[in-house]
Amino acid sequence: MDATVGFININQNKRVSKLTSVGLIFMPINILAGIGGMSEFSMMAGDFGIEWPAAYVGFLIGATFVGWATYHVLSSTRRGSRTALKAKGKARGP
Numbered sequence: 001m002d003a004t005v006g007f008i009n010i011n012q013n014k015r016v017s018k019l020t021s022v023g024l025i026f027m028p029i030n031i032l033a034g035i036g037g038m039s040e041f042s043m044m045a046g047d048f049g050i051e052w053p054a055a056y057v058g059f060l061i062g063a064t065f066v067g068w069a070t071y072h073v074l075s076s077t078r079r080g081s082r083t084a085l086k087a088k089g090k091a092r093g094p
Helices: 002-036 039-047 052-092
Strands: none
Touching (some): 002 052
16 A cells, blocks of 8 residues: 555656756746736836836836845755754764
């Protein structure tokens, strides 16, 4: 029974890996299509006297900053959990 469950788990991991790769390929296309379809965003920027090219550049800079900050927060959290796990393992056994 355990071998069967392990085999199913390995196959599922391979499928999820393929799905992640496909998502990675199509995600930038979806982001660009979403940004290009934001006519309301450029209309709102016009209300504040900002031209639409500057508004889109500002949006891209802001989105890049949010992505960068999220990456660093998650990577520091992950690093902290690894350190805690290593310390816990050293405290328990040889």
